[in-house]
Amino acid sequence: MAALTGIAYINAPKVNTNNEVVSKRNNTNAIPLRFAVDFRFLITQKTYLFSGVNYLYMRPNFNTTVQSQDISFKQQMNTIGINAGIGFIF
Numbered sequence: 001m002a003a004l005t006g007i008a009y010i011n012a013p014k015v016n017t018n019n020e021v022v023s024k025r026n027n028t029n030a031i032p033l034r035f036a037v038d039f040r041f042l043i044t045q046k047t048y049l050f051s052g053v054n055y056l057y058m059r060p061n062f063n064t065t066v067q068s069q070d071i072s073f074k075q076q077m078n079t080i081g082i083n084a085g086i087g088f089i090f
Helices: none
Strands: 002-005 008-012 015-017 020-023 026-030 033-042 047-058 061-066 069-074 077-088
Touching (some): 026 061
Antiparallel strands (some): 008 026, 015 020, 033 047, 047 077, 061 069
16 A cells, blocks of 8 residues: 655646637646555465556646636546556566
8 A cells, every 4th residue: 555645747738729729838736646555466486466556636726828818727637547467576
């Protein structure tokens, strides 16, 4: 089990619609939170199966210009990752 945090650099791309810039490119920082659980199942002394689940959450605050108006908004971002495989010890 693990809990991690740090600083993430996030960018939002420039958005064009009908050859008009709707939103300019924007960069910001956020503090992500990641929680993970990993399991190992030993098959032999040098082989094991593993699996894990992790959850990542962040809520960056963007300041951008949309159609000549300055706006500020928060974008909630969540991801769930699942992995599984076989491992070998050398």
